Amino acid sequence: MEEIRRALEEIDRRDAGLSAFVEVWRKAASAARPDPSAELAGVPLAVKGRSGLRAHTARRLVAAGAVPVGATAVPGPGTPWRTWGLGAHGPTRNPWRSDRTPGGSSAGAAVAVATGMAALATGGDGAGSVRIPAAWCGVFGLKTSNGLLPSPDPSGLAAPGLLARTAADALAALHCLLGAPGPEPGTAPAPGAPLRAVWSADLGFADGVDPGVLAVAEAAVGRLESAGLLATTGPGPVLADPADAWRAVRGGRPEEARAVREGNDRVLDALFAAAEVLVTPTTPNRPHGHDGPGPDRYSTSLTWAFNLSGHPAASIPAGFTPDGCPVGLQLVAPRGSDVSLVGRSVALQRVLTTLRP
Structure with a gap:
């Protein structure tokens, strides 16, 4: 559980200045003992918002061995625009430029991944809410095909998404979400033709x-x-x-x-x-x-x-x-x-x- 220990240490060291989380689950994360054979065993997972653990994506990733470390910041009540987050320590700050927003609405998720406070995060993308913070925080972000995974959005605009340091990490998580076997650890698809x-x-x-x-x-x-x-x-x-x-x-x-x-x-x-x-x-x-x-x-x-x-x-x-x-x-x-x-x-x-x- 070394990855979990390091993620919690990063949260303790950095979150007061960045405000990526609304809740941190230190005790539960430290006590977690996922099956070591699980594909995502011990991967620190941040979930979008206080209700994030109920989302289909979070449940599938936890079933694959990921360990939730906390709920990430999203826009506060009454926010007229969505590229903003409000965490436990105030407005969520961009880890590259503290005077700028990290984007949103998956604001805290992108910051957590960018700074090592989590290795993987869930998000939801209704207009760019995964891709914009991924871009502005320098991480990989995916909006899945609409309808590929369950979404609570009745309009059909929002699709579940993932944020990760790398596309390789996102690929492993996506295979778990789809219930399909992923590549062997440490391998990547051959690039093939351009x-x-x-x-x-x-x-x-x-x-x-x-x-x-x-x-x-x-x-x-x-x-x-x-x-x-x-x-x-x-x-x-x-x-x-x-x-x-x-x-x-x-x-x-x-x-x-x-x-x-x-x-x-x-x-x-x-x-x-x-x-x-x-x-x-x-x-x-x-x-x-x-x-x-x-x-x-x-x-x-x-x-x-x-x-x-x-x-x-x-x-x-x-x-x-x-x-x-x-x-x-x-x-x-x-x-x-x-x-x-x-x-x-x-x-x-x-x-x-x-x-x-």
Whole structure:
């Protein structure tokens, strides 16, 4: 249980300054004795929010041997925007830039994983709530295909997700969630031929992508191409802005979103008929301050189209802006290809390595 001991030590050392957790379960975690033959035996697990242990993902991961160490911070009551967290010690802080938010709503989950307070965390992604904090905290984040795993969201927009230091760790957890045998420990899928990819800076509608974020994302794509892991073609897709359609579905008016959803699905179906992944920056902006992103600024603008469409999407750490803000590279894949997406991400992330905060 050495991993659990180290995780609890990191919580004791760092959480007062970062406020990643709302509750820490030191006694239960220290006393846990999972089956040593279990696939995730002794892996420190953070769960999203106080009710996180009741989620299907958490139950499956605990059954596979993961040990819950605490419940992570999510936005506080009355928060008008979701890229924020409120933990036991106040606002959740970005481990790379304490004056910035870590993203949300899986805010504490991303911080816990980024700093070694947990090795794995559960999340839920209704508009980018796993991918945005993963990008802004420099970790791997996955939104699963909508409908692949049980979700309590009646709108169908939110899909369960995972946050981990690496895609390899997320792959092991995903195999446990799906009840499928995973690779042998210490192994990774062979990269094979380069991924056939389409690059898009803005999905055809997102105005004002931060030039610093775009430069890091484009440089990451170039590194993956040079390593023989990615082969990009163009032009990128032109999607309809999903903002109003997303709000209509969330508000219980899915009929108002039908035209946008059907139009975007046609574009994406054509794209994935010729390519394996769509690649974008995860967010159009870098982490903002704790007072919010500002009026008419949507950190979700590059993520929430895929909550409407249901495609799996991952965020891989891509590098840093000159002022020290992490940037994520989003990979979107055909519906149901979650295991393949994460498996191929293992090699991609090894090229795009980041350091521990």
